[in-house]
Amino acid sequence: MAAQREMKGKNPWHRPVTILIAVLGVIAIVALVTVTVMQNQPLHQKYKYGIVLDAGSSHTAMYIYQWPAEKDNDTGRVQQTHACKVNGPGISSYWSSPSQAGDSLRKCLQDAERQVPLSRHQETPLYLGATAGMRLLSKENRSASSEVFRAVERELQRFPFSFQGARILTGQEEGAFGWVTVNYLDDRLRQGLGTRGALDLGGASTQISFVSNQEVESSENAVAFRLYGNDYHLYTHSFLCYGKDQVLKLALVQLTESGERQVSDPCFHPGYNVTKEYSAVYNSPCVTARKSKETSFTHIGTGNALKCQEVVRRVLDFGRCNFSSCSFNQVYQPPLRGTFRAFSAFYFVMNFLNLTSDPLERVKEKLEHYCATPWTQVKQDHPDIKEKYLAEYCFSGTYIVTLLTEGYNFTSESWNDIKFIKKISGSDAGWTLGYMLNLTNMVPAEAPDTPPLPYAGFVTIVTCMALLLVFLLVLSLRSYWPRCRPAQTRII
Template sequence: MKPSVTLPPPLLLLVLLVVAGLSRAQVKTSLLDLTSIRGVLPNLSRPANLSRIFYAVMFDAGSTGTRIHVYTFIQSDSEELPVLDNEMFHSIKPGLSAYADSPEVAGHTVRMLLKVAKKTVPRLEWKRTPVILRATAGLRLLAPEKAQALLDQVQHVFDESPFLVPDNSVSIMDGTNEGILAWISVNFLTGHLHPQTKKTVGILDLGGGSTQITFLPKLRKTIDSVPVADYIAGFDLLNSSFELYTHSYLGNGLMAARLAALGALGAEGLEWRVFKSSCLPKKFQDEWSFGGITYQVSGDPDGYSGYKHCYQEVLKVVKGIIHQPYELEDSNVFYAFSYYFDRAVDAGLIDGVKGGMLEVRDFKKRAKEVCNKMTKNSVGNPFLCMDMTYITCLLKDGFGFKESTMLQLTKKVNNVEASWALGATLDHFHNLKIH
């Protein structure tokens, strides 16, 4: 009696297909097809609880740039949040809103960034990897018909891509959601996002068009003393409900605040008007563009300059607009990112890679130094005085932080970009029921 021979499954399939009369090329295609459905059909040789790897592509269409985040997750238990294994990040400037009059160029920007996703996500996973774009303040500030033309162009690029395109894959994100999802991102990355959590971190996000503050209140009076109900928002996660203080201020992002401080917001006659500011070096004059519009800006050669006068200019952008929460507890650690981080780096306050802890008074002190020495400074960064003064004013007179409040300035948390994008991805997979 001849001994029986057991063939490995792929080899057994190869023999069967050859016997069936298929060519070697057809056999190769059949093996690829089998591989592509391996994740769909149950694999009886593997334990049912084995971890699986999946991917997601999230576009952040901001006012000053478009960014792509390609996330790699490991899911071991469907009842829990996945583990983030890796993030591939890339960005392109300017933002989509700069192409308000030529939306096809915006589509080309997205198409270029999709190449990053194709290189990062294995080809066999493309068809089940969702691709999503959320636009923020840049498109919120545009006329609705121009914003929609940009979104339609992005939708067309997505539809012709090899990735999974979910319903509502391209949209403008609500400002409140932006703050909540950024809070979810940072607390997920710092290990604070779990049921009955007692310790969380707050977030301060300063974009080009808008700024957000979000934290988990410890005192009921913080919730009861809000000016309107929409300062409090919640979401459900892991059978728990979270109630957050959160607000997004459209028009109080760093670039929009520059416009307002210059008196250029909604101004007419841009082709001949020059917008002067005591926040700029006296002899400075140049063009500056935001949102696809170019402005002539300059210092005031015959007027005043320096921190004190600059502060009065930016105060009008903040006063009476930013609500001061009843509670900004010292025990509530706040992570500040986006332009908070970038300008702290530009001012030499923190390391551009590591970030660092700063007190609010550190922004104030550096703003004074930059503004009062503008005539001696090179004009390489002419807006640094205005930006640092605005950040100081926003933190102190806006949100009401004490000068001694410590902020964690960061660009990345555990090597992942600090932004709302990760929270938005978790929301896509887990339906957080934000309300």
């Protein structure tokens, strides 16, 4: 008993001060780990919003974007949360009754009021960008263009958002912002990866944009960006009057120049027979005034994709080139480089024709077969599509293939570098996101600073260090650990 009392007296773990220090040390370490984990836990996400209206030649669409509100300088990842297609044609079609242009936007803007939280309304920027349709109207009738914009601005200002103005984008801007959108959504910019080229096709214009590895010979086709610390030298060009709707008018002009009352057209299905007004063909600034005395003509389809391609070739000017290389219409274009994303009408037409994933030779074969399909069969196969739009797919598909191969110089091999898309990561491909990112400076010129460690790695290191401290604390008291002594044999 005396020996046990002696050992107990020498054991420091039975001293109140030692026990108190050890307990406080463990509590402090547990508290350190707990506070670190709680401090770095993700909070309930709050968002900011932006709204962009794309006023195209054939229709207007509204897109709502959101990004994390707590990010410094609004550099959080931007995502599309909602889209609304405006009923009716593009705003340029309302040149004779401008007030209707503003009225047409009301339903989608009311939709935006419901989609964006009430507390964010007044701080949400609202933009409207008009493209080729309004560029043509401004070129033809500047006064009418101004009246349309005034009506649109009055309507936009009635809503509680932070209206930032409405304006016409240049063709160069439309192409460049489309390129930014594609590469931002593909996360090619922040990661410093090789970029994608962008191919856009609308009703009145078409754009091609890509990073070139050689100096751009034409200054009007050169755009420079510095994004996330990387420099990009971009080639971009917009062909006004070469969207799918306007180029169809140009093709019909060639077929109707003689002023005949019946016009055979290989770009429309066999059996297609519709009477059309000459004024509907010659009512665009892309088309020169006609001289025929006839007021209408009978449009007769013959359904031959190869002959249709010849019609398209005559619309595209492949004459002399004053540069080292050209696309068409004497426009400079450097050699193609990298992979491409084709969107807007490129996607919608090729998707309808089921040609988005086939090699070029197979695309041509399927297109020939489709164009040769009788009009009655086509209507029977697609009863839900308006005949006006359904009738134009043969021409549009042939135009796209000719434009990409003979206009932009894609070959059978590089055709596989094109991916036809509608969305990327849930957001529509197009110029609108790139436009908003540019106006809000949400893509920094320099790469933003980031923590040296990710959250999970930081917590792991802190936890390991805490456990190491506990181990060292226990080890430092090793000399005070109780020791078992061998029992002594008492000799009697």
